[in-house]
Amino acid sequence: MSLYHLQMERRSLADTVDALRALGEPSRLRIVAVLRHGELTVTDLTEVLGQSQPRVSRHLRVLLDAGLITKHREGSWSFFQVIDEATELLADVLAHVDVDDAELVHDRARLDDVRSRRSAAAEEYFEQIASSWDEERALHASVQAVEAAIVAAVGEQPIDRLVDLGTGTGRMLQLLGAGTSRALGVDASHSMLSIARANLDAESLRHCELRQGDVYRPPLDARAFDVAIVHQVLHYLEEPERAVAEAARLLAPGGRLLVVDFAPHRHEFLRDEHAHRRLGFSHEQLSGFALAAGLADIELTDLAPPAGADGLTVTICVATAVERLEGAA
Numbered sequence: 001m002s003l004y005h006l007q008m009e010r011r012s013l014a015d016t017v018d019a020l021r022a023l024g025e026p027s028r029l030r031i032v033a034v035l036r037h038g039e040l041t042v043t044d045l046t047e048v049l050g051q052s053q054p055r056v057s058r059h060l061r062v063l064l065d066a067g068l069i070t071k072h073r074e075g076s077w078s079f080f081q082v083i084d085e086a087t088e089l090l091a092d093v094l095a096h097v098d099v100d101d102a103e104l105v106h107d108r109a110r111l112d113d114v115r116s117r118r119s120a121a122a123e124e125y126f127e128q129i130a131s132s133w134d135e136e137r138a139l140h141a142s143v144q145a146v147e148a149a150i151v152a153a154v155g156e157q158p159i160d161r162l163v164d165l166g167t168g169t170g171r172m173l174q175l176l177g178a179g180t181s182r183a184l185g186v187d188a189s190h191s192m193l194s195i196a197r198a199n200l201d202a203e204s205l206r207h208c209e210l211r212q213g214d215v216y217r218p219p220l221d222a223r224a225f226d227v228a229i230v231h232q233v234l235h236y237l238e239e240p241e242r243a244v245a246e247a248a249r250l251l252a253p254g255g256r257l258l259v260v261d262f263a264p265h266r267h268e269f270l271r272d273e274h275a276h277r278r279l280g281f282s283h284e285q286l287s288g289f290a291l292a293a294g295l296a297d298i299e300l301t302d303l304a305p306p307a308g309a310d311g312l313t314v315t316i317c318v319a320t321a322v323e324r325l326e327g328a329a
C-alpha cells in the first residue's frame, strides 16, 4: 500500500472516537456491513434492514457526519457507499463480528433479493434495446477483437485511476477496472447506470463507482485520473471535441485518453434508427480533437470490419496528457 493511502486512512483522535461512536449501534453496524458489498439507496437499505425509511435515514445521517459513508445523487435517487478511507477501519471492526450472526445472515439474504430484482429490471430494459445493438455490432469487428485491441492499446502498465465517460452498461469498467485503485463510470442515463450497477455487482467490482453526469460537464476534479476512456460515445454527441477536451482535463500529466469510435461510414440508418449524430470520425478529426485538448503522442489504430461486409471500421485513438508549463494557458 502506498504512503498516500496510509496517510489518507489516519484520523485524529476526536474523529476516531466519532467514527467508533457512530458504529456503536446495531443498526448502523448492520448498514455499514451491507454497504461494504456495494452502494445502495435508502429504499434498498429500508428493505434489507426491515426498518422504516425515517429511521434508516437518521442512521445514515450519523454515518455521514462521522465520515464513514458518502452519498451521491442520481436523478431523484441518492446512493450511499462506504468511503475509501473508512474501508480498513470498518474491516477491522467487522472482523470481530461473527459472520453467522442471525441478523447479518438475514441482511445478506435480503441484499441478495434487492440485487436480483435490480438485475432483473436491468435485463428487461436491455432486452428492449438488445436487438438494435446486435444490428450495429454485426457491422463491425467482433466485440472480442475490439476489446483485445483496447487492452493492447492500454498496455501492460497497470492503471491506477480510471474514468469511463459514457460508461453505458459499464463494459469498459468490467474490462479494465479490476486492477485499479479507483474506477469511475459516468453516464447521463439512469437506465444504463442501473444495468452497469448490476453488471459490476455480478463481478464483485465493488471499488468501481458510477455517477450520473454529462460528459460535457463530468462532476469530477481535474487531473484526477491516469486513463480516461470514451468508448462508442462520441458519435452520439453534438460537440464531440468538447467531450474530448473535458476528458483531457481529467487526466494527470502523463495520463492517457482512449477514444474508440467508428471511422467515417455511410450507414444513414444509424442516424435515423440508432440516434447517431455523426457517421464516424476520420483520423484527422480525432487527432484534431486531441491536439486541441492539449494532448500529444497521438496513435491511431483501425480495426477492419468483417470480410465482405459493408461494415464499420473501429478506430482506437490514444493520446497523452503533457505536463503544462506554469503560467501556460
Ligand SMILES: C[S@@+](CC[C@H](N)C(=O)[O-])C[C@H]1O[C@@H](n2cnc3c(N)ncnc32)[C@H](O)[C@@H]1O
Binding pocket: 165, 166, 167, 168, 169, 170, 171, 172, 186, 187, 188, 189, 192, 213, 214, 215, 216, 230, 231, 232, 233, 236, 237
Ligand atoms: C453506445 S453506449 C456506449 C456505452 C459504453 N461506453 C460501452 O462501450 O459499452 C453510449 C452511452 O453514452 C451515453 N451518453 C450519450 N451522451 C451522453 C452525455 N452527453 N453525457 C453522458 N453520457 C452520455 C449514453 O447514455 C450511453 O450509455
